[in-house]
Amino acid sequence: MSYKKIKEGLYSVGILNPNLRVFDIVMKTDFGTSYNSYVIKDKKNALIETCHHRFFDEYVENIQSVIPLNDIDYIILNHTEPDHSGALERLAELCKNAKILCSRAASVYLKSIVNNDSIKFDVVKDGDILNLGSLDLKFIAAPFLHWPDTMFTYCEGLKTVFTCDFLGSHFCEPNVTDTRISYPEKYKTALKGYFNDIFSPFIPYVRAGLEKLESVEFDTACVSHGPVLTDRGFLECALESYKTWSKEKTRTALCLPVFYCSAYGYTRKLAETAVSEIKKLVKDAETSAYDIIEHNMEDLASVMNGSDGFMIGSPTLNRNAVSPVRELLAMIDVINGQKKPIGVFGSYGWSGEAVPSIVAELKSLRLQTIGEGLKINFYPSEDDLEKMRLYTKEFCGAFNR
Ligand SMILES: Cc1cc2nc3c(=O)[nH]c(=O)nc-3n(C[C@H](O)[C@H](O)[C@H](O)COP(=O)(O)O)c2cc1C
Ligand SMILES: [Fe+2]
Ligand SMILES: [Fe+2]
Incomplete structure (x- = not known):
């Protein structure tokens, strides 16, 4: 895949990895995965998330099929786990005009992930707004989803939220978006598996994240793994599933296996x-x-x-x-x-x-x-x-x- 237009001005430039079977040492990925990354084109241009270092060359080609690297003004990292930040150091060297934006915690982690003092990070806070020209991006702190560094980026003009791992899935969907998934039941299995593996230790934060998403209007969630979620596909299903899985349990009997x-x-x-x-x-x-x-x-x-x-x-x-x-x-x-x-x-x-x-x-x-x-x-x-x-x-x- 080179790139895919999601909406006017919004492109997916990430990497499909259909063959991966184990992620982060312990997670089974029976349906492969993807490392999603997005370009927003406006007067100023933003790249959201990078990708795993292993796929650097293909990733750079994908970006360049949408925009010259010198035209990228901002690289935004919603979360710094190396599946999303591994390509950052080399990419930053090529994107000479880009500022790197991330949360305060992310800036601390990135120092040790990138290990290159010449690369600087600009910290954004909850509620900060970045104007790209006709579009605004708003940063929404979403800590512990699933690292302390995590934030969402919201674009009202595109009715799109970038949630990184939140609502994601290890599911390699060749169509990139969720409207023509050939194996919907397998997708649902992957969505649940991902929630269990990544988010089940952070249930109160999942509830907080869902509440934050309720306060903004969107029809598309650009996640960092698996298909982009849309209101014509699985967006509602993913949100409702997360609500159900994060509900407080009202059990009366003790469970003592x-x-x-x-x-x-x-x-x-x-x-x-x-x-x-x-x-x-x-x-x-x-x-x-x-x-x-x-x-x-x-x-x-x-x-x-x-x-x-x-x-x-x-x-x-x-x-x-x-x-x-x-x-x-x-x-x-x-x-x-x-x-x-x-x-x-x-x-x-x-x-x-x-x-x-x-x-x-x-x-x-x-x-x-x-x-x-x-x-x-x-x-x-x-x-x-x-x-x-x-x-x-x-x-x-x-x-x-
Ligand atoms: C292959 C094997 C190795 C064993 N090694 C040890 C050992 O190193 N130390 C020990 O205290 N008991 C050892 N045992 C004995 C078992 O712990 C003991 O038979 C125990 O009662 C088995 O309980 P179980 O029927 O619940 O498996 C070993 C038993 C087997 C079959
Ligand atoms: Fe992650
Ligand atoms: Fe991830």
């Missing part, structure tokens, strides 16, 4: 004991024992992160906890999980490192483990099961309701 792995059923016995005890001690608790290897990891992570507290059990194999337990714990939402009580247990044979190593790791993340966990030697005896009941009681005691 128990996750475990078990080679010979010993740790399973402990898990089942914990579940019966939770049922006895916490009225209406939603609780079940989940054998980790029998379930999809993303589903388990969503149960874990949506829970009020959980217990997790691992046997010791080769002086360590088992990898599916570690894999699940690696998906813990540390940002919102700080106060969540976590019980740790497991059966062992001789050295028993699993439980203490999990506890140490959770503590290092400042998560709230119940005591030092509970480890039981081989097959749990009746006495051992009683210890498990007592440990579960301690776990349940953390919920003062």
